[in-house]
Amino acid sequence: MSKQTSREDREWTRREMFIKSAYATFFATGLLKPGIVFAASNLTQTPGVTEGPYWVDSMPNRSDVRANSTAGSTAFDGYKTNLAISVSRLANNTVTPIANAKVDIWHTNGAGKYSAIASEGTTGQNFCRGYQLTDKRGGSSFTTIFPGWYSGRTPHIHFRVRLYSGTTVTYNFVSQLFSAEAFTNQVYATTPYSSRPNRDTTNSTDMVYKGASQGVGATVSSEVGQYLLMRQGKNSTQITASFNVVLVA
DSSP: OOHHHHHHHHHHHHHHHHHHHHHHHHHHHTSSOTTOOGGGOTTSOOOOOOOOTTOOSSOOBOSBOSSOSSTTOOOOSSOEEEEEEEEEEEETTEEEEOTTOEEEEEOOOTTSOOSSOGGGTOTTOOTTEEEEEOOTTSEEEEEEEOOOOBTTBOOEEEEEEEEEETTEEEEEEEEEEEOOHHHHHHHHTSTTGGGSOOOSOOGGGOHHHHSOOOSSSOOOSSOGGGGSBOEEEEOSSEEEEEEEEEEOO
8 A cells, every 4th residue: 555545544534533523413412404415415416507707717726725825824704614525426326436536616705705806806815715636535625614695695615526537627517515594594693704694695595596407417497406505514613514526427
């Protein structure tokens, strides 16, 4: 066994133990309910939705995306979120992990602002953006914050998964992740989110959540967001979230 493989195994074991321990706590306290997350099933193809207007390519390869990547930058205020995204291929009713898939995430900071967007006044910044390559088990992990709301949208995290042959993109999948409404309400009762009350859009009124799937992926005619709910729980200091991306690629 190579040193690299051994290190990956140790890192995966630590991450898996942390997630299992956290979920055990969350289930025990009633903060996380089994069976409400449709897309948690490894045998369900994940539906795609719009990438939205704030996609920017060429973001840094990093796990912790809470701050700008420039030296000395500090993390933006928000509920710390440990997000695990796995990527698998579904074929002949069998799911296999996809290694070396490029997983990008991007979302707002606690104040509802995107980085790298002129209209947001954030040109030259890259907070809450980054990518990871999946390991041999199809796993990727990010340290981020729970996204703040902005007018017209329920809180969400954009993600993109790209597969490559050399430098050529062979599969390009885009979608968004959502939170259960009760969970969002709990988070938004804390600082810094509580300083921005009266959000105008919830899951039940969000155009993407309530709408149909788009692009490649599973075909869903309406209420696509119910298939894109993260599995989430929290304690007083951090959120643990996960989602299984299943592709037919």
